[in-house]
Amino acid sequence: MIKSLIITHGNLGGEMVQVAEKILEKKLDIENISFDWKGDGTEMVSQIERFIRKNQEHDIIIFTDMFGGSPANVSTPFIGSKIEVVSGINLPGLLKFVSYQSQKIKLKDLVKIIERGAIEGITIISEYLGEKK
C-alpha cells in the first residue's frame, strides 16, 4: 500500500480528493494539507514530518499543485528512496494513482504512470476529436 499526501494552496487538494471519492464511490486513503497563505510553511513541515513518521513502513507520494509553489518547495527536501513528490497533480493523475495505490508496484514506476496519466489528461478537445474523425 502506497500512502499519499496532497498539499496545495487553499483547499484545492481536499476538493480534488472529494471529487475523486464521489466518482469512485469510495473513501480514499489520501491525506490533505491546505497551505493557508499566511504562514511561513513551518506548520506545513511539521505536518509532513508527522505524516512520514506515521507511515514510515510505506512508500509515500506527496502530490502538490504546482512546481515552484510553496507546497512543492516545502515537500522537496523530503524526497528519498521511499518518498517521491509529484507536482501539478490533476484529477486524471489522482485517479491513476488510486487505481494503482494498493497494487505491488515500485514507487519509481508508479510516479511515471501518474505523470503520464496527468499529462494525457490535458486535452485540447477540438484537436482530439479532430484526430478521431
Add this chain to the structure above:
Amino acid sequence: MTEKTLIILNKLGLHARAAAKLSHLANMYNSDIYLIYNEDKINAKSLLGILTLAASVGNEITVQAIGNDEKAAVAALGDLFTQKFDEEN
C-alpha cells in the same frame, strides 16, 4: 473470445462516474476486457481509458472479453449498460 455490441442508454454517456463503475466491474474479472468504439480499442479496466472514448448516449460500444470468465464478464457489463449505469432508474 466473447463479444457483444451494446448501446449507451444513459443520458450522460460514458462520463466519469459511469466509467468508474464500468472499470470497477471489469476489474472483478480475470479476463482481458476491451471496449471497442469506432477505431478505438481500450482496456475496460482503465477508468481514464474509458473516458478517452468520449462516447455519448446512443453510441454503440462493443465489449470484448478474452479469458476463463469472459462470458460472465460480458454479461455483467451488458447488464450495467442496460441498467443505464443505475443513473436513471
